[in-house]
Amino acid sequence: MKDLLIGVDIGGTTIKHGIITKEGTLIDKWEIDTDITNHGENVPYDIWNSIKTRLTDLQIGYDRLIGIGVGAPGFIDPISGVVAIAVNIGWHDFNLKEILENLSNLPVYIDNDANIAALGENWKGSGQLVSNMLAVTLGTGVGGGIIANGQILTGTNGTGAEIGHMTVIPENGYHCNCGRTGCLETIASATGFVRVAKQWIEEGKADSLKVRLQEQGNLSTKDIFEIARSGDESTNQLIEYILDHLGLALANLAVTLNPAKIVIGGGVSKAGEQLSKPLQKSFDKYALPRAKEACEIVIADLGNDAGIFGGAFLALQKS
Amino acid sequence: MKDLLIGVDIGGTTIKHGIITKEGTLIDKWEIDTDITNHGENVPYDIWNSIKTRLTDLQIGYDRLIGIGVGAPGFIDPISGVVAIAVNIGWHDFNLKEILENLSNLPVYIDNDANIAALGENWKGSGQLVSNMLAVTLGTGVGGGIIANGQILTGTNGTGAEIGHMTVIPENGYHCNCGRTGCLETIASATGFVRVAKQWIEEGKADSLKVRLQEQGNLSTKDIFEIARSGDESTNQLIEYILDHLGLALANLAVTLNPAKIVIGGGVSKAGEQLSKPLQKSFDKYALPRAKEACEIVIADLGNDAGIFGGAFLALQKS
Incomplete structure (x- = not known):
């Protein structure tokens, strides 16, 4: 058998x-x-x-x-x-x-x-066999996977769900590996969080992060969430700034794909509620109410x- | 039979x-x-x-x-x-x-x-039975329809392809019928073209359109394309401004759905090349090259x- x-x-x-x-x-x-x-x-x-x-x-x-x-x-x-x-x-x-x-x-x-x-x-994970689902991986880059009518949406030449390359900063955005500028993954990936943090440090807008960078000689997304957790206001603003762009992108996908679940995975998703709360707030601001009602944002299960x-x-x- | x-x-x-x-x-x-x-x-x-x-x-x-x-x-x-x-x-x-x-x-x-x-x-129209297609209707509002893997993508509660409600102006956008602000249809629909034109007239940025409005007592999308066709620079800038937002939205959908065709229909599509040329330019600017290569923007056939x-x-x- x-x-x-x-x-x-x-x-x-x-x-x-x-x-x-x-x-x-x-x-x-x-x-x-x-x-x-x-x-x-x-x-x-x-x-x-x-x-x-x-x-x-x-x-x-x-x-x-x-x-x-x-x-x-x-x-x-x-x-x-x-x-x-x-x-x-x-x-x-x-x-x-x-x-x-x-x-x-x-x-x-x-x-x-x-x-x-x-x-x-x-x-077998957080998606629970819903017919329409978006998976977002916040790792070194930003990856995506779409389930539409129960099937993977690969697209015409395998470029479906490449949501890391949605343009979220149309003008003066950061350079992306793809050769363009302003892509979602230039700010919402693990490397993106650090990139934005370093710019804020240069601009004198993130003193606590500056101290950590000077102490360690480097900075990670984990550092950023840790300093934010201690209550540092500018670092929390930095996280909100980044997640505002991610929330906007996901809201625009929600009126397109109308998923029942958006499943967030990858290293950055380990931040848990520090990620999901501001992200939900931004998503709710930008999403059409009916699309929002149908959609739950959850953290990935299967690692x-x-x-x-x-x-x-x-x-x-x-x- | x-x-x-x-x-x-x-x-x-x-x-x-x-x-x-x-x-x-x-x-x-x-x-x-x-x-x-x-x-x-x-x-x-x-x-x-x-x-x-x-x-x-x-x-x-x-x-x-x-x-x-x-x-x-x-x-x-x-x-x-x-x-x-x-x-x-x-x-x-x-x-x-x-x-x-x-x-x-x-x-x-x-x-x-x-x-x-x-x-x-x-x-039976411009879509030619491609497996992945996006249809965009530029009429009184902006409507959408998605074919994914050969099937309609209706979504979880019938809100799939509601691309008129993608947020394209995150701050200080125009009010939308949906209760939010900055939706694609507030600027890229027939009513949207006129709305933006009237704002440019108020701001003193569109004199030829102002003259037409004063002569007629009203203004239509047809007027806007007609005045642009006569070579009026500010009116052409207005069209480019609007289509830059539409092109950005379509480019972001192209890396999501990876369609072989984007089919543009509705009243505004009657502008033909005056619409499709600047739209293609903006789309090319914002789309991931591989998604762009796979995708042709065409005008709808079936009316x-x-x-x-x-x-x-x-x-x-x-x-």
Whole structure:
């Protein structure tokens, strides 16, 4: 009887794997290092070898496997399963789906890692299987994943849900890695918080942060939230300033996607209520009341496991 | 053999009907007045009576009908087919689907009129059946319709694609009918163009428009585009100012929905290149290059027939 799914989450440093039942119970999970030598060509072979070894160890027969769902970085065509560009790994027009299918003799389904993580949160995390959901990851950058009518919205060329590149400061914004200026991720990512803090320090608007920077020689988002928690007014204003832009972007997405849940994940989400309270306030200010009524902003549940659950659920949905 | 679809487009003044083949050939179309007396309770009876009469006239048997697809104003739950609120007609929690199904003994599918018009453009208009599409209607207000993975994105409580209520002027924006300020439709609708023009006249920034207003006693979007066409610099600046906001909103939607087409319709779209050229310029400035590459901005094709085609296609998709 086919009852098991394999979820795979490929990152630039490690590759996470999970064996998960159709009902969503995690049987086993493990990681391997990502081999980025030789333009990442070994990656699918490493993945399949590690799955084979683990199945043997667990005495699980191949005949129980429904399929493999994979989250990979970069821009992906989910139908062909070709990764157009994944800079961190070295892939360029890399036919990940075909290679893994030939190796495993199983159906393989692929999508962008942020989309797959969103699907995982939708299935077994804070998303609670709502039909319309937006996942936002506040990490080094700002990532996004959209579930529309119960399905991942990958878009025309894999650029769906790239909400980190919504322009939120139309004039004189910070420079973004994408080559433009004013993108959401230039201010609302972990690096963005620090970037804005440093500017406020330069402008003489953030003395407590200046002291911390001088003491430590560096500054982190954690420092910013810690100093704010101590009651420092200017640091709280800094957080409000940033979250006002994020709240505006999410409100504009709420009248577009009309989600039942906006799930916030990534390192910055560890700030908990320090993040969610001012964010909710800004969201409420900018969102159409009817869209706001339908939508709850929640913190992600699954952490680093979101990708393997999402991969597994993609395989279940598509098979 | 079942080979025909009925598309219905309910407006506050008239109701449009079409008999359309599965392949999308229009067999016949007609309109009736919308009876808004008695809180619009007669509307489904009027619709079915007019369809029966027309089928009899055309000697088409009921056994050829696949189903009825309806676009209605207001917020709609497409599963129950209940219209939550449709102010223009007087409906409040009105079970349009159930009543029409009981009358016709046919499957009836319902969605918001703007969404249905988008689906019509997608099927037989400028949308050319791309899987991901955004339709924007620049009329009295600004409406929207989203096709995501080939399906209408209605959202959690029928507020999907309400892009007229994206906040584009976060501070000191114009008042909107929705009770908030700074919504896209306060400036980019036909009424919005005139609103901004009148402010520029007050501020002494639009002399040619002021002369036209004094001559006529009023001002229209058509006047604005006409004066711009004559080469008037400040009026062209006014158009660029407005379209800069619209282009920013569409660019932010392009990195979210990653559509292959953005289809612009409504009265303002009659300005043709005077609209599309500055809009494309602004869109190009704000859009992530990869999202821009995938996306073509085009003018809508079907005009007032978009709704009946969309209704028919919805019935085809769902049946």
